[in-house]
Amino acid sequence: xxxxLKGLIGRRGVLKGMAGAAxxxxxxxxxxxxxxxxxxxxxxxxxxxYARLLNKNIEQPFLISKGWEVIQDQAGDPERRAKxxxxxxxxxxxxxxxxxxxxxxxxxxxxxxxxxIDYDRIPLSKNLLPSMKYEYGIGQIYSGMVPxxxxxxxxxxxxxxxxFDPKWGDKLGFIDIQYQYTLTAAALAAGGSVTAMDAAxxxxxxxxxxxxxxxxxxxxxxxxxxxxxxxxxxMWKARTVQWQNAGINVSSAVPSEGALAYVSGFVIPxxxxxxxxxxxxxxAMLEPAAQLAFAEDMGYNPTVDNANIPAELxxxxxxxxxxxxxLQNMDFGFWLDNDVELKGWWDKEFKG
Numbered sequence: 001x002x003x004x005l006k007g008l009i010g011r012r013g014v015l016k017g018m019a020g021a022a023x024x025x026x027x028x029x030x031x032x033x034x035x036x037x038x039x040x041x042x043x044x045x046x047x048x049x050y051a052r053l054l055n056k057n058i059e060q061p062f063l064i065s066k067g068w069e070v071i072q073d074q075a076g077d078p079e080r081r082a083k084x085x086x087x088x089x090x091x092x093x094x095x096x097x098x099x100x101x102x103x104x105x106x107x108x109x110x111x112x113x114x115x116x117i118d119y120d121r122i123p124l125s126k127n128l129l130p131s132m133k134y135e136y137g138i139g140q141i142y143s144g145m146v147p148x149x150x151x152x153x154x155x156x157x158x159x160x161x162x163x164f165d166p167k168w169g170d171k172l173g174f175i176d177i178q179y180q181y182t183l184t185a186a187a188l189a190a191g192g193s194v195t196a197m198d199a200a201x202x203x204x205x206x207x208x209x210x211x212x213x214x215x216x217x218x219x220x221x222x223x224x225x226x227x228x229x230x231x232x233x234x235m236w237k238a239r240t241v242q243w244q245n246a247g248i249n250v251s252s253a254v255p256s257e258g259a260l261a262y263v264s265g266f267v268i269p270x271x272x273x274x275x276x277x278x279x280x281x282x283x284a285m286l287e288p289a290a291q292l293a294f295a296e297d298m299g300y301n302p303t304v305d306n307a308n309i310p311a312e313l314x315x316x317x318x319x320x321x322x323x324x325x326x327l328q329n330m331d332f333g334f335w336l337d338n339d340v341e342l343k344g345w346w347d348k349e350f351k352g
Contacts, residue, residue, distance in 0.1 A: 038067030041277030044084075044098035047074040049298075054099075057293035062284035068277065077104060084113050084269055093271040096278040100137070102263040103180060106332035109136030114267040121279040124286035124304070131327075132303035137267040140285050141300035143238035144259030144319060144327060145181050146252045153231040156253040160189035163234055163255075164203050166210030173213045173230035174204075175221045179346045180339070181260055184330050185234055188257040195334045197342065204350055214351055225250050236262050241299030241316050254319065258326035264300070 041063065045051050051074055059070045073095050075083070080098055087093040100108065108114045116135050119125045125133065132139030147157040153171075157163045163172070164186055174182055183200050190199035208214075213230060215221040218239060224230040226248045237259075240252040266285070268278050284290065291302035295309055299317045302309065309318070319327070335342075 038069075039277045039280065040069045040071065040274045041097070041281045042071045042073055042095045042274065043281060044073045044075070044080045044095040046077065046099065050099075053294065053297050057297065058281070058285050058287075058290045062287055062290065063280060068280060070281075077101070081108060081113075084108060085111070087269075087271065088113050090271055092273040093269045094273075095269060096272040096274045097266045097268055097281055099140075099264065099266055102139075102261075102265070103330060103332050103335050105134065105137035105263075105265055105267050107336050108267060110333075110336055113269060115270045115272075117268065117282075118279070122283045122286070124283050127288075127304040127306045128286060129303050129305060131261075132263065132265070134265075137265050138282055139263045139265040139303040141238075141265075141291075141294050141298065142261060142263045142303055143236040143300050143317070144254075144261055144323075145185055145234055146237045146240070146259050147232065147255055148225070148235045148240050148250055148252050149232045150225060150228065150249055151251045152249060153228070156251065157232060157255075158253065159256040160185045160234065161203075161257070163232055164189055164207045166206050166212075168207075168210070168212065168232055170211035170213055171231040172207060172210075173215055173221055173224050173233040174208075175218055175233070175235070176214055176216045176351070177218070178235075179343065180330070180335060181262070182234065183342060183346070185255075185257075185260055188260070188328060189255075192257075194260075194328060194331050197338075201345065201349075208350055222246075222248060237319075238262075238299035238301070238317060244316075245299075254323045258328040259319070259323065261327045261329055263303075265303075 043054065045054060051072055055072070063070050077100060081104060084093065084098065114136060117138055119133070128138070132142065147160070147163045149157060183197060183204070184194050186200035186203045187194055187196040190196060190203040213224065215224055218235065221233060221235065222243050225243070237252050240250055243250050266282060272278050286304050288304065288307045291304050291307040292309060294300055295302055295307065295313060295317060301318055
């Protein structure tokens, strides 16, 4: 990581933002799923379908059934990170593991909030894909950011650059909460590097001036596709599969620049109160049956090599060996240093 003044300012900005969020963090009592005697695991997670599927596919069959008490502490990503920051000086925090995306797994580790993963305590990690095994966290599911489009309206875009072309006018949609990945995709398209932000900004501003719409959430973007208000954009391939299952007329393509990888996984706070429970949970999530169930239910790819995904399902959610080899990763250190500045640009210049 760079130690220059800009990097320090970036980190201070992140800390300031997280500390501010801590004051408004959701601190409601977690809901206890079931109490038994094997031990306890307190899981910080998003709510909704994801929390339900954690319980259905991991907690019930592989932990609760074996006597573990599993407690879900549900809240949004910023609130949970802020809560970890607020608790960092306590002898014991309130959670044992936290579900985060790739950039935020890296961020909390660099800020000294979480601990390195001891893979010797996770027997099933022997099956983990090398690209999903990090010092700071462990990948549970992954997908790729791809062009998505209405196949009845347009031909498949061949690249991110084609997606961001102003020619689409107001038929192009962006997702507000995906600003990090959208900027990085534009950087790849315009500059050939995941950190070519000046070129990315220029490309996105031209698309915005051409009439491109901005949707606040993934769900709002999906409604735009369903109503045919928009015809094209970028989104996780896994989410495209979910939308297809919901009856939305949408297809996906692999960008020539290489799809940006999206990883969702777990980290362990430094002051986790039930370390045995944390590692039991991480091991359970790598069970082949749990990984297969998430592929079936959510359309995300497994992070282990022994999940035995059926060929038909793999064709819908997966990537060819060539596309996998060409997956692109965000520069998490760059985003840790520059997130505050780039989010400010997105809100003031791009959205405005």
